[in-house]
Amino acid sequence: MPVVAATKALFNPLKLGDIVIPNRIQMAALTRNRSNKTVPSDLMAEHYAERARGGTGLIVTEGVLITRQGTEWEAAPGIWNAEQVAGWKKVTEAIHANGSFVYAQLWHLGRISHPDAPQQKLAGVPVYAPSAISARGGKFRFLPGQPGYVTPTAVEDPTFIIEQFKQAAINAKEAGFDGVELHGANGYLISQFLDSGSNQRTDKWGGSVENRARFPLEVLKALVSVFGNNVAVKLSPVGGYNDMGMPLEETLKTFRYLLTEISKLPLSYITLVRYSPYLDAEYDGKKRATVHDPLESYRSYITNPVTKVFLNSGVQAEEGAKLIEEGKIDGASFGMSSVLFPDLGKRFKYGKPLDNVPNWPLMQIGVGEDPEKWDVGYSDYPAATYAADEI
Template sequence: MPAVAATQALFAPLKVGDITVPNRIQIAPMTRNRSDKTVPSDLMAEYYAQRARGGAGLIVSDGVLITRQGTEFEAAPGIWNAEQVAGWKKVTDAIHTNGSFAYAQLWHLGRVSHPDAPQQKLAGVPVYAPSAISARGGKFRFLPGQPGYVTPTVLEDPTIIIEQFKQAAINAKEAGFDGVELHGANGYLISQFMDSNSNKRTDKWGGSIENRTRFALEVLKALVSVFGNNVAIKLSPAGGYNDMGMPLEETLETFRYLLTEISKLPLAYIVLVRYSPYLDAEYDGKKRATIHDILESYRSYITNPNTKLYLNADLQGDEAAKLIEEGKIDGGSFGKPALTHPDFAKRLKYGKPLDNVLNEALMLIGAGDDPAKWDEGFTDYPEAEYDASEI
């Protein structure tokens, strides 16, 4: 049976880098937080296998830490050692065996880490950022007193981190990923370099738009040197989350320049995160985000015909299909609905309701919870019932 009319456009194949994915549905990266002391677990492999069986065209991993960092999520996975690579190989094998493709989202938190977190202590280095400016907000629930963010140490030589991103890409290739996505959104290190409020440097990595975007572009070039056409980036121009956000005109100029330069690289795709209230934090009595129309503002600046565009944040299946039909996007990137429905893509295809209720309390498991129960709110969501005549 063909896809229902409202979502039919989502089910055309799409060339993404060197692979052709069977449909336009991307499972978005989220911090699902079920690793075993930074090593991807067998439970994670089952989670991703479920969503591959459920028909997703492209699956992007949890945010993957490229080096030890003191995150708010004690069970976030990494990719800096052989044990982690072996764990991710189980994940990619599970995804491929069940008919989908896998990208690893490479992640460095920068200033939104904490020096008292166990992993940061093991790393033996400070919390690094472009400038010694702390992010407002944040809460490290597993640390006594639930502290917020600290003033970071200036990253004197950003090329050190660029090399860590490159090594993470090498490790991701060894782990069997089809490509890598750079986490350039939501106030983490890449964003911190681009935002003039968090980057006050006076060297070649700060000041002008060209300098503030240099770090992102150099990281992308390093990733391309490993993965060729199979590199992507996720961007959130509206800001808000983790104390990000510039005035509108500066935001437009920064991201339009960045996308113009990115279009000179052989990237597989770009994910643009549109404004979402969920990602808009309040500081000093006002919201932080710079609200504007993301597609209208930036779509025309993605000029490489081989670089596809996915849209993310509060996206509905029929809405994504309509935007594809109109030529405004190439695919939809879905987070919470795909977390809550292992057969998310299949439900969209056959018109099944998205009626599983998100377990907010268990969406992100923190340190101290019982790993024996980590399947709850993770791999225990039911699939819909399908009659043989429907499929």
């Protein structure tokens, strides 16, 4: 069965760092909330194996916590101890056995944690952020009432967090990951250092664009020291989610500087997240995002020839293929559709409809759900029917 012509460009191999992925389809990171008290579960291994088997060239895991934090997702996985590393080994082995490759997305929430969350209490440390400025919004289903985000503690010297990222990368290598992606998007710690609204420091970690970019760049250098050129970063310049966003001129200046400096490092890829109304937030009757086109605004600042570019957020298969053909991106990143369709790559390849119905209430489980039923809304989405020459 021939490949659908409109999506053909998605199915050329692509060199990323030291590996060559079989196609240009990336499974984007999305929190699914199925770990066993921060330890990756067998169900997670099954979930990712299905997506590898279904034709995804590169799988990026859900956000992986580098240290104990009070996330609103109580069953989010971590990678700071040996038990977690062993759990992730099952995941990476399952993905490799089914013909795909996998990056771990390394994640620190910063001010988007809550001090009353059980994991934050176990950590025995405050909720750290660049400055003592709370994000608006928040939802913690497992805490009494509906508490929002609270004022964090300004970290005195963030170099110890850089070391935590480095140790997480060391652990990821032990767990068999092909690389690591720094979560620099969606209002978490990396974004918080970049954004002048959440970073109002007056030391070398804040103030000027150069100082606000220092922490992300130092983290990336630490990751490169472990994984070489098998390091990536995800960025969302438009902001919105988790109370992020600067005026357009400042946004352009900040991210153009950041990408110019990142281009001095041998990163395997950069994922740019474009505007999505689902990732925007409204405060005082106004949308939070600074809407602009990341490809048009920043693509020319990614100048390292080894660094590939993926586009994320609402990308359709035909659109992604066209952008690849035009040389504007190297690959397309699919988030929600990767969860809904275990065989997403094959559907794109053979023109199968995207007809699974999302189970929104159980996409991200809440505390109190029966772990024996965690497959519902997660690994129970059916694959399409294929002819013998399409398998």
